[in-house]
Amino acid sequence: MSEKIPKYFINDLLCRTNIVDVIDSRIKLKKKGKNYQTHCPFHNDKTPSFTVSYEKQFYYCFGCNIHGNVIDFLINYEHLNFVESIEELSFMHGLSIPFEKNFIPEKNDYFKKQKLYLLTNQISKLYEKNLMLTSSAYDYLIHRGISKSMIEFFCIGFSSFTWDLFFQKLHIKKELETDLLNNKIISINKKKKIYDPFQGRITFPIHDKYGRTIGFGGRTIKEILPKYINSAETNIFYKSKQIYGLYQVKKKHLKPKYLLVVEGYIDVIMLTQNKIDYVVSSLGTSITKEQIKILFRNTNTVIYCYDGDDAGRNAAWRTLKITLPYISDEKTIKFIMLPENEDPDTIIKKEGSKNFQLRIKNALTLSKFFFKNILKGIDLSSSDDKFYLSAHALPLINSIPSDTIRIYLRQILGRTIGILDDYQFEKFLHQKTQKNKILQYKNKPTLMRTLIGLLIQNPNLSNLVNSTKQFKNSKIKGIPIFLEILKTCLEHPSFNTGQLLEFYRNSKIIHILKTLSTLDHMIVEEKIQNVFLDLLKSVYKKDLEKRQEHLISKERIYGLTINEKEEIWSINKKLKNSE
Structure with a gap:
């Protein structure tokens, strides 16, 4: 019972919330009659079949049958659990959740999260202040070409080489230190010494969509491995579900035309500084399904730009394979291939903003990048190689939900290996007709x-x-x-x-x-x-x-x-x- 949210509060939240506003802030809705419509965000929707009713405070898709109220939408669209969706709505309305009697705040997830938000924000401010007091850290950023305005825009900070130095220099209260220890933001080592996991590192705060600090990335200013580290996962920070720089992009572009995904924090900052202000990072080279969903919720076109080395090229191919199941007629991806041993930070310093914009303009489309990579080492005069190619390409192509794109790529594959399949559209239309008949039978009213x-x-x-x-x-x-x-x-x-x-x-x-x-x-x-x-x-x-x-x-x-x-x-x- 200690975790239970009263029904009256949930009902009050629903009364305060307009489902049209919540959905429209994430997907653009168009008024049609007394309802609102758009393309369904949950399946490959060729014609707008996603309907939102203001009167019923309810959404429904006539294509895939997904439906529910505003809580269900947040659960399905934002991938939240039930309690998290209530927290989201409560935050929107500036309300605190009144848990039922006999609960213990210290043991409740909601209160733990609120405490973590407060503490991560407090230590972020301390890191920022400390950067200005530490010439070696500040000079490092200036040497990397990062301007003071970007330091402030991205709230960059620095954690001293020892906690004692950091503690004394910033006059930290013992009460705050105790809270930081209890919440495992700082720790005690075997020698009973307090230490900060980011000590001796430049800190890059990671923000959620509301601008709350939820975690950090850290870059050493000395030759210490690993060069980069991230915060340990907590109740408010899950690395696989976060996109660095997205909050800053959304401050300038509510619905960006596209998002440019790079590997590093400094890549994001340097490109933003050079007027390319739609850059984000997936907190490393390995992107996750959750991050892809977040990217596509914010734009229709994602452009990946990884480092010009073997690791970067491998990451790009791996990213393509992970992204394919989320491609649709509206949602697509492109790739920028950088020269050998170059990264976005180094190349923009050499070429400038205009030349980098040309790289973006000439980014490889999904189909070009796909066949450029999958044809590597293939001898098209060899029957065995043709069989190997089709065996490896078809499963990837078939993972794309968009019928149009899937058929298009199959046709390219067919022409590449010398097999033309003229019956795909007829087969597709037949399957669609049969599917519609089954749905009509299932939904027969009584x-x-x-x-x-x-x-x-x-x-x-x-x-x-x-x-x-x-x-x-x-x-x-x-x-x-x-x-x-x-x-x-x-x-x-x-x-x-x-x-x-x-x-x-x-x-x-x-x-x-x-x-x-x-x-x-x-x-x-x-x-x-x-x-x-x-x-x-x-x-x-x-x-x-x-x-x-x-x-x-x-x-x-x-x-x-x-x-x-x-x-x-x-x-x-x-x-x-x-x-």
């Missing part, structure tokens, strides 16, 4: 599915139900769920669809409710109430008919009691009146 679906999508319909007594002993499948939803809607008259689904998030029926919440009933809005009432009557009539059939069957075999005869007479009368 009486109860339509009734429950209408209620979930329009909770205010509950006000039309005067009594539920007639359904008390009903045997119709789905009636218990309908009555349960009806009861909740009547108890919470202000609920919209998003809030209703949130209420049942952890219940056994949530999957049924989510499915029914997305049904397209093909009913014009003005007639929804009448259809709902007609369905109620139809369900009641169907219930009566079932009871009637049971009693008639019983009469033929066993006969009926006086009460049962009166009941069948009453049923007959009700059915006649309903005609």
Whole structure:
């Protein structure tokens, strides 16, 4: 119970939050009628099938069927867990989460995170101040060509060679030192001496999208290995999920046309200094799936620019293979191949900004880079080599979700090895037709599915139900769920669809409710109430008919009691009146 967030607070958050604003800040929405539409961010969407309803505070994709409220969107889009999505919404509204009674703040993840945000920000400020007090560190950055304005823009700092020197020079309070130790930002070695993992290093703060310091990269100013280190992972810092410099890019470009990915911190800083202000780093040469998703959430075109050595070239190919499953008709990648033993920092100093811009303009497209690399060492006059090529290329090509790009690359491969496949489009169209038929069959509406679906999508319909007594002993499948939803809607008259689904998030029926919440009933809005009432009557009539059939069957075999005869007479009368 110590970790539980009260339902009233979650409901209040949903009342305060406009799902349209949250989604529009991440994906550009276009008004269409009373709803909003865009291309679905969760699948390769050729026509806008992702719909967001302000009225229902609910989103739904007619292509891949993903759906939910604003909490579900953050979970699916930002890859957060439930509690993290609540934290995100709370932060947006400047609220603190009121946990239920008997919780211990020191043991609660939320409070641990807030403490870490505070401490990492405090030590970042200390590092920045220390840099200005340490001539050797400051001179190192100036020697590397980094300007004072960039030092300030990226909040660059320095950690002294010993903690004692750092502690005394900056007049750090003992209370802060204790907090830093308790949160493992600094440590005690075997000799019982306090040390900072970044001691003797230039520090590069890593910020989240809100500008909060969550961790650091560190670069030694002496010949000490490793040259670069990163913060250890904490509740707020996961290296595989962070992009260095993205916060700074977003300060200048809310929706950058493209993002240029480089390897190092200084690469990012030097290119930014040279007016190329859409540069980020993946905190090393090995990019992760989570980082690729973050990049594509912020731009449609990612350009990779790794160092011009074997490690950089290998990293570029490895990155291509990891990125392929996230390519779509809108989302694509390019590659800049630097000269031997050059990196972005050195090449821009030699060539200048204009020449580097030309490299960006002439970056290799996905297809050119793919075949340039996969054809290395291949003898196209050899049948064995052709077989080897197709065996290695096809699995990579098939991992691309975009049908158009996948077919295009297959055609290039076919021409390369001398095999032309003219039936791909016909096959593709046939598969699409069959898939649509299966979906239509699966989503075929029934009486109860339509009734429950209408209620979930329009909770205010509950006000039309005067009594539920007639359904008390009903045997119709789905009636218990309908009555349960009806009861909740009547108890919470202000609920919209998003809030209703949130209420049942952890219940056994949530999957049924989510499915029914997305049904397209093909009913014009003005007639929804009448259809709902007609369905109620139809369900009641169907219930009566079932009871009637049971009693008639019983009469033929066993006969009926006086009460049962009166009941069948009453049923007959009700059915006649309903005609």
